[in-house]
């Protein structure tokens with residue numbers, strides 16, 4: 681496979697074309713951003729951790745029946761993925777109140793929810809990714825009703841699988857964000873990234889934050905925390 685032109689550069693990843701029109705070449709960067717790009721830093725080693733962790737999760741999910749865009753790792757910071765057209769929605773699953781939900785609804789950070797919930801955010805930098813209702817998704821034509829229901833079903837299935845895996849490793853899965861795409865055959869598949877940049881992970885015993893909140897909240901040792909997640913995953917079979 682040959683790495684072709686840069687197709688798109690995002691906040692944390694670069695996407696290149698390849699000589700196969702159905703395959704993209706993803707490079708995970710060391711750049712960290714938060715608050716819609718207002719806060720920025722370079723964190724040496726973050727790209728490698730996220731590439732390895734995302735590859736692990738995608739493999740684990742596939743082995744447990746959740747198809748996704750991941751193909752294979754090609755270097756410590758790079759992986760091949762199937763080319764899909766990303767649906768401009770962020771699908772967030774929450775087990776506990778945290779982050780924007782805790783703030784919006786005045787809930788204590790860490791409060792257990794009676795059941796996992798799914799939220800949709802409209803991916804739009806200008807609008808700062810607003811929370812969006814199912815009717816909004818429908819009338820804006822962002823996804824069909826079937827696609828929306830399928831995204832919810834898969835998101836909750838991912839929550840069960842990731843939650844179980846992380847619990848075994850002594851980590852609480854607080855919440856996470858997924859993105860979906862449509863493949864050339866029109867099928868909806870899980871895509872993008874699953875990593876400490878896109879999940880909240882808390883150590884079960886100590887409550888230590890092991891995710892991007894270390895960067896957002898200036899807690900320090902960001903990459904060390906990501907490495908701790910990777911070290912725990914690495915020792916297990918997917």
Ligand code: UDP
Nearest residue numbers: 772778779780781855856857877878879880
């Ligand atoms: N999230 C993400 N990308 C975003 C917004 C949120 O990966 O653009 C993840 C975030 O890391 C957390 C979950 O989605 O695991 C819920 O985030 P929240 O809505 O609480 O927003 P935050 O306060 O983290 O910006």
